[in-house]
Amino acid sequence: MDELTSLGLILLLALLAGHLVRYARVPEVTGYILAGVALGPSVLGWVSYENLAALQVLSEVALGLILFSVGSVFEFSLFRRIGRNVLYLTLIESALAGSLVTGGMLLLGQPWQIAGLLGAIAIATAPASTLMVIREVDSEGPLTDTLLGIIAVNNLFCITAYSLVAALIDLTTGLGGAFLPTLYRSVFPLVWQLFGSAALGFLVGLMLAGWSRQVRETGEMLILLAGSILFCVGLSRALDLSPLVASLAVGATMVNLTTENRRLFAALADSDPPFYAIFFVIAGADLDVALVQTMGSAGLLYIGARALGKLVGARFGAQWLGMHPGVCRYLGLALMAQAGLAVGLTLAIDDRYVAFAPQVSTIVLASVVVNEMVGPITARFALVQSGESAASRARAHAAPRRQGVGAGGLET
Amino acid sequence: MTAGGGPDDSRNPRYILILAIAAGLILSIGWVLKPAELVSEPVTAASQQELSRLPALTQRRDLEEMAEFFGGLAADLASGLVRLRSVGRSGVVWSADRVVTARVAWRFPAAVTVAASEGDVGAYTNVAGPHLPLAGMRTPQLTGRVPPPRRRSADEVETGRWVLAVWQAETQLAFAPGTALGTAERPCGQRRVEEFVTTIPIRPTMLGGGVFDLDGNLLAVLLQCDGNDIAITVSSVGELLAEGETHDSRLRARWGLRVDRLNPAESFHFGLSGGLMVRELWDRYPAAATGLRPGDILVSLDGAPLDTVESLRMLAGDEAPNQETFWLEARRGVETVSIALPARNIDARLDAPSPIGTGLVWEQPAVGYLIASVEVGSRAAEAGILPGDRLIRVDHAEPASLDEVRAVLADDRSEPAFIELARDGRTRGVLLQ
Numbered sequence: 083m084d085e086l087t088s089l090g091l092i093l094l095l096a097l098l099a100g101h102l103v104r105y106a107r108v109p110e111v112t113g114y115i116l117a118g119v120a121l122g123p124s125v126l127g128w129v130s131y132e133n134l135a136a137l138q139v140l141s142e143v144a145l146g147l148i149l150f151s152v153g154s155v156f157e158f159s160l161f162r163r164i165g166r167n168v169l170y171l172t173l174i175e176s177a178l179a180g181s182l183v184t185g186g187m188l189l190l191g192q193p194w195q196i197a198g199l200l201g202a203i204a205i206a207t208a209p210a211s212t213l214m215v216i217r218e219v220d221s222e223g224p225l226t227d228t229l230l231g232i233i234a235v236n237n238l239f240c241i242t243a244y245s246l247v248a249a250l251i252d253l254t255t256g257l258g259g260a261f262l263p264t265l266y267r268s269v270f271p272l273v274w275q276l277f278g279s280a281a282l283g284f285l286v287g288l289m290l291a292g293w294s295r296q297v298r299e300t301g302e303m304l305i306l307l308a309g310s311i312l313f314c315v316g317l318s319r320a321l322d323l324s325p326l327v328a329s330l331a332v333g334a335t336m337v338n339l340t341t342e343n344r345r346l347f348a349a350l351a352d353s354d355p356p357f358y359a360i361f362f363v364i365a366g367a368d369l370d371v372a373l374v375q376t377m378g379s380a381g382l383l384y385i386g387a388r389a390l391g392k393l394v395g396a397r398f399g400a401q402w403l404g405m406h407p408g409v410c411r412y413l414g415l416a417l418m419a420q421a422g423l424a425v426g427l428t429l430a431i432d433d434r435y436v437a438f439a440p441q442v443s444t445i446v447l448a449s450v451v452v453n454e455m456v457g458p459i460t461a462r463f464a465l466v467q468s469g470e471s472a473a474s475r476a477r478a479h480a481a482p483r484r485q486g487v488g489a490g491g492l493e494t
Numbered sequence: 495m496t497a498g499g500g501p502d503d504s505r506n507p508r509y510i511l512i513l514a515i516a517a518g519l520i521l522s523i524g525w526v527l528k529p530a531e532l533v534s535e536p537v538t539a540a541s542q543q544e545l546s547r548l549p550a551l552t553q554r555r556d557l558e559e560m561a562e563f564f565g566g567l568a569a570d571l572a573s574g575l576v577r578l579r580s581v582g583r584s585g586v587v588w589s590a591d592r593v594v595t596a597r598v599a600w601r602f603p604a605a606v607t608v609a610a611s612e613g614d615v616g617a618y619t620n621v622a623g624p625h626l627p628l629a630g631m632r633t634p635q636l637t638g639r640v641p642p643p644r645r646r647s648a649d650e651v652e653t654g655r656w657v658l659a660v661w662q663a664e665t666q667l668a669f670a671p672g673t674a675l676g677t678a679e680r681p682c683g684q685r686r687v688e689e690f691v692t693t694i695p696i697r698p699t700m701l702g703g704g705v706f707d708l709d710g711n712l713l714a715v716l717l718q719c720d721g722n723d724i725a726i727t728v729s730s731v732g733e734l735l736a737e738g739e740t741h742d743s744r745l746r747a748r749w750g751l752r753v754d755r756l757n758p759a760e761s762f763h764f765g766l767s768g769g770l771m772v773r774e775l776w777d778r779y780p781a782a783a784t785g786l787r788p789g790d791i792l793v794s795l796d797g798a799p800l801d802t803v804e805s806l807r808m809l810a811g812d813e814a815p816n817q818e819t820f821w822l823e824a825r826r827g828v829e830t831v832s833i834a835l836p837a838r839n840i841d842a843r844l845d846a847p848s849p850i851g852t853g854l855v856w857e858q859p860a861v862g863y864l865i866a867s868v869e870v871g872s873r874a875a876e877a878g879i880l881p882g883d884r885l886i887r888v889d890h891a892e893p894a895s896l897d898e899v900r901a902v903l904a905d906d907r908s909e910p911a912f913i914e915l916a917r918d919g920r921t922r923g924v925l926l927q
Binding site (some may be wrong): 277 | 513524
């Protein structure tokens with residue numbers, strides 16, 4: 083099948099699957115992913131590996147747009163209000179999830195390098211599927227804000243932790259010879275990917291903010307946005323920067339520097355669904371369902387320890403920080419999803435540590451299948467149960483009126 | 495991005511400018527400080543297996559290019575090589591009107607068809623015979639049409655240099671590259687030749703082909719010596735051709751006859767001062783068919799007395815004389831015999847192909863007495879008798895028994911005896927003193 087036909091099929095089946103899963107009260111994202119799994123090489127094979135490779139560029143654009151949207155959480159006023167708590171909370175849940183996974187792997191007798199790498203990867207939460215669920219249920223409130231902040235920050239933590247573990251492995255195995263050059267080679271990517279990407283994102287965001295004041299039409303606004311995101315993603319790849327961090331930085335800069343940001347984000351929300359559908363179907367097609375059988379006890383432990391770390395870390399962290407009860411109860415459930423960054427890091431490990439790659443790949447890629455399916459469902463559950471979804475808010479509005487009490491108690 | 499004291503401060507142009515400069519500096523300095531291997535890291539990761547195959551693939555491509563180069567060189571040399579259709583062998587264009595190939599079996603056909611790059615031409619053999627490892631043909635029709643390859647002395651080729659063996663196979667040009675190992679002298683029949691030793695294994699199908707250097711110079715010709723397929727240098731091939739063109743050699747090649755003047759002992763033994771003695775006759779050659787025997791002393795040809803080998807020149811001529819028969823007068827012991835030699839079509843008559851279809855290969859019935867061993871220093875050894883020779887006649891008479899043979903060859907016998915011996919299709923006569 084050629085790329086255009088498979089692209090059309092992807093969009094139509096994504097829509098169909100999205101409709102179907104709604105009856106099961108499952109997020110559309112999960113429907114897209116399931117459609118991708120069905121179409122992909124591991125089940126029906128209608129979308130081949132060649133098609134996936136050709137469509138990868140669309141997937142990159144979609145991820146850039148998603149992270150740009152996530153970046154809006156760094157709006158100064160919002161971040162000043164919740165930023166400190168978000169940072170601490172992310173630190174707690176990330177550290178707990180990472181430590182539990184690492185500790186469990188060590189107990190299972192895995193080498194410390196594999197345990198460390200898996201621990202670092204366990205920190206990541208998929209921003210794309212989580213954001214899609216937030217959008218789908220149209221949630222608003224403290225949990226939503228905290229969740230957005232955490233998915234932005236914990237991916238940065240994940241990159242940092244991975245780089246530190248990688249540096250430790252390089253230094254102990256004497257891969258690069260002398261100590262200082264090895265340290266430099268190991269630590270530089272971390273610094274470069276965090277600060278370099280932020281700098282690039284800031285500059286692109288600056289250009290976007292300046293230019294957006296001159297643009298009035300929604301269509302032009304979209305062209306400007308798409309151009310900026312593509313430029314940013316492409317440039318970060320060329321410079322070995324992180325497209326993820328750079329796109330986040332564009333969103334963060336944009337939201338702080340211009341009043342046009344609401345108009346821009348609204349325009350984006352109107353036109354980006356096809357990209358997201360493509361993104362998630364491709365993500366689903368990339369999942370190899372057969373891997374789940376091969377993950378073994380280590381894979382189960384990884385999923386279990388990570389989930390436990392996130393749930394317990396988020397709950398007790400939020401309680402300790404005195405956060406909203408909804409956040410305390412449901413945040414952990416909303417952090418289950420895992421996809422893009424974990425897969426990306428696995429590919430990096432394939433390149434860099436041939437000795438550890440087979441085990442890390444098997445465990446991570448198999449657990450991504452589970453987490454990417456389950457994550458959106460638990461996230462939706464969390465948002466609905468916390469009363470922050472549009473439907474919950476509507477019900478909350480309606481109920482007091484019937485009881486004759488004034489509305490607006492849940493407004494935040 | 496979040497620097498400053500509040501929303502208003504964060505939009506302060508001064509802060510933005512400072513941040514923009516800082517971002518630019520971060521990117522520039524980071525790019526400069528980037529470790530080299532990070533810059534060259536591939537964006538799309540090739541699998542480890544593919545990476546490990548890369549060197550092997552590169553080497554394979556190099557080898558394929560090398561084979562392509564040799565194929566091209568061989569194609570350039572094609573005009574210097576011919577195929578001798580009737581004998582199924584490759585040949586090398588030696589000079590403007592001459593083609594050289596390896597010896598074929600016992601007798602080389604007198605006329606052959608040569609398939610050259612310019613088309614088929616006829617050729618007649620003028621150098622051949624079992625005593626030579628090669629055969630040379632005159633190809634007057636090729637003159638001026640095919641430039642012969644330049645020849646280069648193999649001694650000039652350094653050891654380890656690439657050389658290329660090229661030959662015309664049944665349907666297409668074939669080639670085998672190798673490296674030079676040097677030259678070496680080795681025996682080839684009765685003489686010594688210079689062998690060009692290379693790493694190329696030479697198979698019988700390659701015989702008649704040439705060995706060339708990378709500039710297309712002919713270094714050696716692939717010939718057979720004493721049953722071994724070897725490359726003989728162009729200088730040795732030149733000497734062999736010169737030898738093959740002598741009157742004596744042409745007489746042998748045409749008639750299978752080797753004659754020589756009598757030495758004093760023989761003159762004394764036979765009681766003759768002049769004449770030419772038949773020293774050797776070859777089976778299936780015209781001379782043997784006429785009834786001549788080793789030990790016959792040729793006295794006259796068509797009435798003209800014979801004193802030197804040159805006086806038999808008429809017999810070795812390429813062109814047919816104006817007569818049907820040559821008359822030879824010869825002394826055989828005390829008798830005088832007259833022998834008729836056909837003057838025309840001798841090759842055609844003797845080249846009649848043997849009947850095929852029986853599926854059987856015959857060996858001639860053994861004649862004479864097999865000499866199993868020869869004692870070193872005995873008079874038989876001094877006369878050049880070798881183990882494996884068969885004794886046919888003593889003093890022109892066939893011995894009646896083995897006892898008679900023993901008596902004739904006994905060391906204590908004082909009288910000389912003329913004996914005729916057969917070996918490998920040749921019959922020769924020796925005076926045992």
